[in-house]
Amino acid sequence: MNQLELFGLIFVIVFFGLMLALAILSRTRPVRQFREIPAFTRLRHTIGLAVEAGNRLHLSIGRGNLTGPQSAVTFVGLTVLDRIARSTMVSDRPPVVTSGEGAITILSQDSLRGAARAIGAEFDPLRGRLTGLTPFSYVAGALPVIYDEDVGANLFIGSFGSELALMNEAGERAGSLTLAGTDNLSGQAVLYATAEEPLIGEETYASGAYLGGGAMHIASIRAQDILRWVIISLILLGALLKLVGVL
């Protein structure tokens, strides 16, 4: 094991320990409120409205490979699906999920099936759809869902590139709310300009905690905050030592 790998392993163990400790502490101490992210406030409101008005929610989970680094943001998309499916499955129009990767399509169908089973609702496997396998064919396949299926809100949470702008534009033209988050840097720049409610940086990964996740979700957000300050301090210390000529 080289130095870099050893540092990586220590970092993961510390992160894991912090998450566990904060989750245990949250049982005895009252948890402080998170800062408000307008996108999630509007989303909770829209979910309620969609159920009442009989509009459909459209969740798109992108085309991240589950065996690659994009898998984490894909799992976030699936967690969001799990949360919204349980609260909207009782609606006349259950949510529809689109993706650009076969494994994500199967997992999204599995989440929808689990939510339907939990509340005793009927499950339609075609609510989880693969719309295309290349970035633009995926977007072209998702556009008819946004235009033709009475969608009240679009949630694009997953691995997307700049092609996401076409879906945001379609959502805006259809008059539905668009909330979007991606792990891709150029995708984030594009969604800042085009999405009604963009999620930038780590905000996407906080989705689970903001949509009523458990103690572990909240603990992981707190652990991220603590470690971010540690990293910032180390960067500043490094810059200072470089400035005075020690490094």
Place this chain on the structure above:
Amino acid sequence: MKAPFYVAIAMAIGLIVLLGYFLHLDILVNLRVVLLEWAVILSAVALLVGTANLFYVHWRKFTSAQPNGFYSAVLIISFVITLGVVGWFGPTHAYSMWIFNNIQVPIEGSLMALLTVLLAFAGVRLFRRKPNLMSILFIGTAILILFATGPLFGINLPGLSELRAWIAQVPAVAGARGILLGVALGTIATGLRVLMGADRPYGG
């Protein structure tokens, strides 16, 4: 009893792959390689299932006379022809490559061109939606970089290319690194939650 069983399998496999990455013990490394190979094979099978799903969604849309069912018919016909040509002649045959070069590439290129127009339009609309300092900074920087990268009428304003280089190398890189730091921490947190069974994107 099914759910705890799925969770136990997922956690054990996740832990083996993670430890196999950091600890170079033969048994862990070999197990990690085998498990990742299985994952790649399963992904390929999932791709086939997904393609069948794509076909069936459009078949149902076409046969149940839903709005814009005509486009679903176009997709089904294209799907069958492409599958037939590539399946019969092979993916690198001239006929298969003709379909790719003369249909797939131009269509995706057109969408890319549409995207550039749409982004310019979105930039203007950003002022209307969020009329604040950040929007002015965002659009101002984008225009500055555009002018410095491709000078209008070939006119090079003095100092513009230096300013562009400074923006690209200092504030843009600093901002990108800040965002990437957040993304990396979020990625580790999500991975650990899946590993601990707090997030279960599997097993219903």
